[in-house]
Each structure stands twice: as structure tokens, then as C-alpha cells.
Amino acid sequence: MNYDDIINMKHPTSINHPRMSMNNRAAQFAPFAALKTHVDKISEAGRLTTQKRILDEDQRQVLNRVLNNLLINKKEHLSIMIDYFVEDEYKEGGSYVTVRGQFKDIDEINKRVILLDKTTILIDDIYHISILKD
Template identity: 85%
Template sequence: MNYDDIIHMKHPTSPHHPRMSMNNRAAQFAPFAALKTHVDKISEAGRLTTQKRVLDEDQRQILNRVLNNLLSHKKEHPFITIDYFVEDEYKEGGSYVTVRAQFKDIDEINKQVILRDKTTISIENIYHISVYKNQD
């Protein structure tokens, strides 16, 4: 659309009604702001979270073996898939995320897996790791 015919026209003003102040104009829309907050709260309450799974002793040993194996092959940067827990910012619990990337190293001080894309994942939140020989 081309508005050249009206773009430079004077703003219409009613001869019978005074112009409304900006505060009064804003007040007309204030009730809708309350509805948005209400809808946001309903959406948040309906959003599901999951509790963090606790690894048993056997699962911890398997995870430790996989991590040690990754350390011994870190120069090869193997492709891995990691399932890990991400805590929810607003509610109790969280969700599990799966990431597929190349392994870089393990930060033993901060107990984190470091991926080649510089992503870090806390070892305590890892549920499962799969290692791939090549990039299928």
C-alpha cells in the first residue's frame, strides 16, 4: 500500500470532543494487561515438569566407565549423545534434554563434560551417554 495521498495530512481533530490525554488512553487498555498475566499463570500451571532420576550404583558405575573411556579417547573427539536433566527456573523439577555433539574433555574440578561447541554439562545431571565411532 502506498500512503502518499494521506501521509502529510493534518491529524483529524473533533470540534465537539477534546483530545484524550495519554494517561486516559493507556487506561483503556489496562484491563487487558491483567488478562495476559492471568493467561500466563494458567499456562505456567499447566506446564509439566519431571523429577530428576537418581542413578543406582550399577548405573553410576556404567556412567563412570563411559566417562573414563571418553577421557582416554578425547583426542579423537568422539560423537556422543547425552541425556541430562535441566532444572526448571520457575517450578520444582525440570526436564530431560538430549544433545548429540562431539566430546572435547572433562573438567574434573567443576565436574562437567565439555563438548566441542563449548557446551558444558554437569556430570551430576547426566542420566545416560552413548558413544558413536563416527558421525552417522
């Protein structure tokens, strides 16, 4: 193929439509960002959360006994496992998380359990706590 006959011809220009600017031409090839947002919303809606369980009186008493036992023996830094509720940042509800660590103390002013690694857990969010055998 030989393009010698058209290589020096002037680019055709429409009589009916003005020439598009470089920015407008480039915008035609940009990704459609709204689609990504839509996909994010669909996956967020599909993500499951659970409601916080309310402890009954018996469960509260058991929790208080364990916390008192931990306070009495706090110098031993007992190994514990705590199941607690974490509120979701984006939608109603949350999820339950289990953490293992060594008990350090209870912050009675802020009502938090403090672990040796400086993790703090709000006592009102604790569903279950157990002392582990080493």
C-alpha cells in the same frame, strides 16, 4: 440528514458529575493487563515438569566407565549422545534434554563434560551417555 440546527450547540455538561480528565478517559480504553498475567499463570501451571531421576549404583558405574573410556580416547573427539536434566527456572522439577556432539574433555574441578563446540554439562545431571558409531 442535516445537522445545521445542532452543529453549533454547546456540549452538554452534567450538573452531578465533574468532567473527566483526558488521562482518566483514555484509561477506560486501555487493555486490561491483569488478564494477560492471569493467562500467563494458567499456561505456566499447565506446563509439565519432571523430577530428576537418581542413578542407582549400577547406572553410576556404567556412566563412570563410559566417561573413563572417553578420557582415554579424548584425542579422537568421539561422537557422543548425552541425556541430562535441566532444572526449570520457574517451578520445581525440570526436563530431560538430549544433546549430540563430539567429546573434548572433562573439567574435573567443576565436574563437567566439555564438548568440542564448548557446550558444558554437569556430570551430576547426566542420566545416560553413549558413544556413537560414526
